[in-house]
Amino acid sequence: QVQLVESGGGLVQPGGSLRLSCAASGFTFSTYAMSWYRQAAGKARELVAYITSTGGFTKYGDSVKGRLTISRDNAKNTVYLQMNSLKPEDSAVYYCNAKRYSYAYWGQGIQVTVSS
Secondary structure, eight states: OOOEEEOOOOETTOOOOOOOOEEEEESOOOGEEEEEEETTTSSEEEEEEEEETOOOOEEEEETTTTEEEEEEEEETTTEEEEEOOGGGGGOEEEEEEEEEEEEEOOOOOOOEEEEO
């Protein structure tokens, strides 16, 4: 059974930091590219960050470049999203995604709220 379980979300003040984790099971994690998406209330889901299966290449959405960093640990079947200098507009539900060819899996999402 495939599972992607996000953790580490919550409430943080503007300028603060959070580290999201996504623990994967039920598939060969090291062969899948991983991404983080987010969806704010009333808005479409958008790509935040992407990392290849080996971790050798990453890309980011324009609105988060320089503030968010994606990484992965294939030994732990986990992908991370380090979020620094958070802004209120970063508030959203964050989703973990695994993709390999036509196979794609999603986590259940985790809320991140940036507010004073």
